[in-house]
Amino acid sequence: MLLFTRIAALLWVACWVQLVDARLRTGQLRSKETLVGGISRESTSQCTSEAYVNTTRNPPAMRLKKPTLCDPDVRQYSGYLDMEDKHIFFWYFGSRKRLASSFNATTDKVPLVFWFSGGPGCSSQIANWQENGPCTYVPSSVFDRGMSDEMRKLLPHEVKRNPNAWNNVADIVFIDQPVGTGFSHGRIPNSTEGSADTAWRVMQGIYALLSADAKERNEHDITDVHIFGESYAGRYIPVFAEYLLHMNKHVLASSELRDRGFVELPLQGIGIGNGMFDYSVQTPSYYTIGCNSTYPALFTRPQCAYLKNRLVPGCSELMSKCYSAGAPQSSALGMRADDCVRLRPERWRTSKECAAADSYCSGALNWTTMVSTYDIRPNAHLVPDDYVDYLRTEAFMKAVGVDEDIDYTECSDAVFDRFSATSDGVSRSAMSSLQFVLGKNIQVLLYSGDADFICNWYGTLAVAKALEWQGKAKFAEAKPTNWSWPATTGSNIEAGQFKSVDNLTFLRVYQAGHEVPYYQPQASLYMLSQFLRHNKLS
Template sequence: MKLASSAVWSFAVAGLALATGVAASPAQHVFAPHRPEAPETNAAVSPVRHATPSLVDSAKWERIESMAALPNYQLRVKQPKLCETNATQYSGYLDTDEDRHFFFWFFEARNSPKRKEAPLILWMNGGPGCSSSTGMLMELGPCRPDKGGASVSPHKYGWDDQAHVIFLDQPLNVGFSYGSDVFNSIAAGKDVYSFLQLFYHSFPEYSKSELHIFGESYGGHYVPATAKAIHETNLEFSQKQSLGVLSTAEKQKRVLPLTSIGIGNGLTDPLIQYKYYSTMACNSTYDPVLSKSQCDEMDRSYPTCARLIDACYKWQNALACYPAEAYCNRMLTAYAQSGANVYDVRIPCEGGNLCYPIISDIDAYLNRPEVQKELGSDVSEFVSCSQKVYAGFTFSGDWMKPYVSEIPPLLEAGIRVLIYAGDADFICNWYGNKAWSVALEWSGKDKFANAADKEWLVDGKSAGEARTYENFSFVRVFEAGHMVPYDQPVNSLDMINRWLAAKPF
């Protein structure tokens, strides 16, 4: 397939030489919170992040776990006492022999009648390049920071209500993670698979916990990639097991109990989703943010954008995919310059840090030395979102790749899939998410497309609408932006508890 024109091609490739500037511009930097007035210096070429020598102390770890089946990995674990929760916590690192160190923070289910059998959620924030600890403290964890970040207060609507939750800082060099860079969602998914194998091996008390992989925003890439790694490796393991050809070391592994995946306001099928930015900006259920002429300009740009994304879907390499990202995100310039919050069309962007002042409180809390010591951090600086990681994923071409194609095999295998979206979000809006869900090619496509949208009630009040056919569901969450659990804590908890219990909406 030919690209739209040589002029477009020249423009897109020229952007490769402007790594820092392009990544930090409002039009390009649509998921990560950095603003153009404060980009990281030489972000795309800055050196590898290393541990702070004074913090590297083997004595701080209560356990160091490994498996013969995964000789290149180990798990370091301690039990922090933070967030004033009575449930068990673990924090630590997954280490690889390729100098990759992924930080995690685990919370046991607080209110499940059978804690050891409660489901296990792995949560990943987006960016690309933002810490899942941000999601923990802003959205679905058991505590939230007080103003200024000197302390935290309990949050009773955390998703750890009925489930164990792991917040994993991936990709590398976000949050408290550090080491050699990985700018590829598929490669990152393979490391997450190894982490989960080690986790279940190290904590056999959770062996009956079903596994649910959830993420938000760029998690629309991470979640399908991680689920692909788990599902395909499970199939390979089961086949070798049935043939009786597992090595002694391999017998330590298990079929990971992948039960469902969930994507909240995600970027999953850009080809379809980019078509709906003008709808969300000018013709949504909320007041328009842009003028009709600005939205008409978006619509005129979309055909070229679509041709570029088509080329990316066909070739799936940086040379084909970066031009699509560069051109298509220029469509969003007018919105980015409007002062409106890209994560919520109802409110202005405040604070310059993901447009929410609470992010500064999270940064302040997690950069307190006593908090870092309690968590066992190997690094002395918490990085909520990394400009370098963002640029790395952008220029690798990962942004526009069709991770949507990883979802049909999961559905056909009986794995449940939940797509949910706050209906006030602009950047990964519900129109685009619903559209790709309806268009998804799988055996239930027609019946899902013809299924009714049913009202979802919480405590007798309308919380949204849901469409379900067999193991596939789409949920529109009323009066919520990009971060659904932040805007609708009560309703989001009802949503996740229903989903985990396989109850209808």
């Protein structure tokens, strides 16, 4: 998912804080200055991947279990990757495609999807249990919210297989990141850039594990890797993907890195659901979704007038000051400078200009009476989270290899607070990283449930239109195409509209809130299937 689920006001702040900027300082680093993850460089114009510290090898140490929960017939791994002072929890589910009698393991390819939930600080187990994972929790009939945590842990728990899980068409890995999220523990970073190298090393390690498995079983090599996520993943995934592509280049150029076990990750595409990408670009969408959408208005006429004429332009002006404050060298360079991978956060992240913008821009939530900022429909209800009690049981934790004394936290206050302290989202934009990824001919899917308020589809479409890339003009001219999924009855179910030009696709999903696979499970599975097969929708 997802942003924080504390109280309504904090929900507002959380997604207003979901904005990314991959702009990094272009000044020279001091001699042998260490970057995130141990990469260092001499004070020259070239980055040297050979400077990677000698203690770093791939795959990192792993502590693995082979669960049989939720989807017992598929291949599963869960547990930890241990990297210095960081211990990252993941759960891998093999694809159900391998169970078909027609499947040829030697010749048939199975795509690999890495999933990162948002927050910042929310576990990817949210997606596994509420959305697109094989796991579905069956609520206990004796559940009482007034019970103590200990009493809930003792309740009878039942899990079942999700028929619309994304492992119908791909291998999928749910990763708890950054450190401190879900079951992961260790030194917590304070920014997306601070998480990027860890995320890359986790993907390297899991890819190495699964590649070795495929070789041992005489299966087809893993040649199609995709990264998916939602919400604050609009901040994470563009940066992670850009970093991955840079490191692919370094791995290919360095025999030393290859000798240490690092490989080129064959990234084919990324997908982001209801993401927050750019604070300034998406700000006007709060007026549109609140006052002039296909759903009933959320604000009064005077409030809408204030939003349109005062708050939106005022917010844009303050965000311009935030983006430029103290960083005259910053531009659309992203993390690219002198062919280096730069992951050092800018000093202006915590500037008074950005704090002022954050305060001014986040006021409109005080006006709303919506049940959930994740679903603006009058009959909206909160997505159930009763699976959390099951994940805290001793039986479950032993089955998936959770470390002792680690209690599951759906969304971590500690992670959220550390990222907020550096204005990780407010003062940054994902635009340059998305542009870089598009420029490398990676497929990009931006999909949005149209009933979500907090990261709504109007804002995502505005981002797609604002991207500077080779297809910008054609995308602006393209007309929306109706999109549907085929039901088992033989008829097609109308489910949304999309615009697709070259390697960029935008999809609006009808009657879906923030977590699209929860609201529209069949449609979201068909969306993934189309994207993996054809790199676009049809």
